[in-house]
Amino acid sequence: MNKEKKNFALIGVAGYIAVRHVRAIKDTGNKLVASLDRFDSVGFMDSYFPEADFFTEFERFDRHIAKLNRLGTQVEYVSICSPNYLHDSHIRFALRNGADAICEKPLVLNPWNIDALQDYEKETGGKVWNILQLRHHKAIIDLKEKISSGPAHKIHDIDLSYIASRGNWYHYSWKGDVEKSGGVATNIGVHFFDMLTWLFGEVKENRVHFLKGDKAAGYLELERARVRWFLSIDYNDIPEEIKAVGQRTFRSITIDGQEIEFSGGFTDLHTVSYENILAGKGYGLDAARKSIQTVYTIRNSEPIGLKGDYHPIIKEIEHDL
Numbered sequence: 508m509n510k511e512k513k514n515f516a517l518i519g520v521a522g523y524i525a526v527r528h529v530r531a532i533k534d535t536g537n538k539l540v541a542s543l544d545r546f547d548s549v550g551f552m553d554s555y556f557p558e559a560d561f562f563t564e565f566e567r568f569d570r571h572i573a574k575l576n577r578l579g580t581q582v583e584y585v586s587i588c589s590p591n592y593l594h595d596s597h598i599r600f601a602l603r604n605g606a607d608a609i610c611e612k613p614l615v616l617n618p619w620n621i622d623a624l625q626d627y628e629k630e631t632g633g634k635v636w637n638i639l640q641l642r643h644h645k646a647i648i649d650l651k652e653k654i655s656s657g658p659a660h661k662i663h664d665i666d667l668s669y670i671a672s673r674g675n676w677y678h679y680s681w682k683g684d685v686e687k688s689g690g691v692a693t694n695i696g697v698h699f700f701d702m703l704t705w706l707f708g709e710v711k712e713n714r715v716h717f718l719k720g721d722k723a724a725g726y727l728e729l730e731r732a733r734v735r736w737f738l739s740i741d742y743n744d745i746p747e748e749i750k751a752v753g754q755r756t757f758r759s760i761t762i763d764g765q766e767i768e769f770s771g772g773f774t775d776l777h778t779v780s781y782e783n784i785l786a787g788k789g790y791g792l793d794a795a796r797k798s799i800q801t802v803y804t805i806r807n808s809e810p811i812g813l814k815g816d817y818h819p820i821i822k823e824i825e826h827d828l
Contacts, residue, residue, distance in 0.1 A: 646768065
């Protein structure tokens with residue numbers, strides 16, 4: 508017997524990450540019935556759900572979802588791919604309309620928002636699910652098993668470098684506004700911080716050496732790891748050998764001097780996340796707490812400069828300090 512299709516709505520369908528959610532809805536055998544975005548460049552929908560209703564105004568979308576629910580087409584999940592600062596509001600919208608929320612990273616910008624949403628879950632009976640796709644990556648799962656089976660007392664030394672160069676548009680979009688995005692450490696780093704705390708435990712110390720609009724660096728001491736991290740969207744920070752081959756992104760994670768390779772294997776991770784969520788085994792609000800607290804602390808820290816154990820890349824740009 509065929510399983511009954513679940514009805515989905517999606518907020519932020521014109522965004523970069525939305526296509527992975529739409530594909531996951533399709534791949535899991537479910538149906539997108541309505542979507543919303545201020546921008547109407549959503550032609551990719553023709554390949555997935557051409558019959559889905561589309562709105563550019565939240566008020567009309569809100570009314571439509573209420574109408575569908577009233578007429579018996581209950582929207583059971585709302586996928587949220589909107590700008591970071593709107594996640595909290597859109598999660599509440601989903602729960603208020605009797606749907607579970609499936610939200611992109613960062614789930615919210617502030618730790619206390621998680622507490623409030625947990626209260627809202629209890630009031631509505633709904634559930635908030637977070638997309639933490641790195642936890643489903645085979646290389647990361649294998650690494651977690653290796654760490655768990657190793658000496659319990661071992662403290663690992665980690666260097667994390669991630670440079671995802673962005674053009675001038677970035678600074679004029681909501682992503683360039685710290686109040687709306689949470690800043691560079693949140694925008695491009697939250698999934699790495701989630702991965703690290705998932706692998707190595709609670710944050711014991713969180714120091715920031717450098718923090719500005721397009722880059723940040725610091726030191727995390729976890730239960731089982733010492734982490735020097737550097738995050739940047741500045742093309743000038745990319746190593747010359749990487750620029751020479753025409754690449755605009757550089758990612759490197761070393762653990763005890765050994766490079767961890769996980770550049771591939773991302774294609775279907777949103778689908779895997781959806782499969783787990785639909786089976787009731789996804790990652791909820793508590794799973795997001797460590798990474799949200801980490802990036803919140805970074806965003807609100809006073810940088811200490813070149814003191815203590817700092818990332819080596821910072822030495823190269825110390826004239827900016």
